[in-house]
Amino acid sequence: GAVVSQHPSWVICKSGTSVKIECRSLDFQATTMFWYRQFPKQSLMLMATSNEGSKATYEQGVEKDKFLINHASLTLSTLTVTSAHPEDSSFYICSAGGQIYSNQPQHFGDGTRLSIL
């Protein structure tokens, strides 16, 4: 079964709306979660690293005020796309798990397809 749950699976909303996406680790604690963005036929682009109890680490070029990340517990990280516009339409996917010195892979959520009208 899924070890990382992402919700919602898809969102369609009007321009200017803020959209919250949740990422939950189901049977393990995740001090670190990752948020990716993927445009059609392109790769996953790392947006930010979500750190439990501290500020997220954003990749270069990602607007912190646009993409708000909160990692309030060891099993939940949220990404809020604030005042979304059509150019924010994309596939957003989170991941968690794994350690640098182990062979455990990152577990991915099933992703959220965001469409801004």
Add this chain to the structure above:
Amino acid sequence: AQKITQTQPGMFVQEKEAVTLDCTYDTSDQSYGLFWYKQPSSGEMIFLIYQGSYDEQNATEGRYSLNFQKARKSANLVISASQLGDSAMYFCAMREIGETSYDKVIFGPGTSLSVIP
């Protein structure tokens, strides 16, 4: 800066034949991990195989094997006895220590594999 290169945007393979998907990477770290993921059209990320930088043996998982050449910084995926269900995007990914000491995972541009009956 880390970088992953997959030089084959698209590949075709006859059913039941083997295929090699190329991946080269660039890192200055001594400890890192390499992954291959499969992404079908539905969008979910499916973990295939892992290779640690200190692993001396090439990783194998069923029909998947990883041809790891550390000096060349390459980690090619070999799929044996291709099946129609193997048609998907394939991403090479690398995990290494991030700037805040949390490990992060980055992805290559991907290879679209099509299996021909």
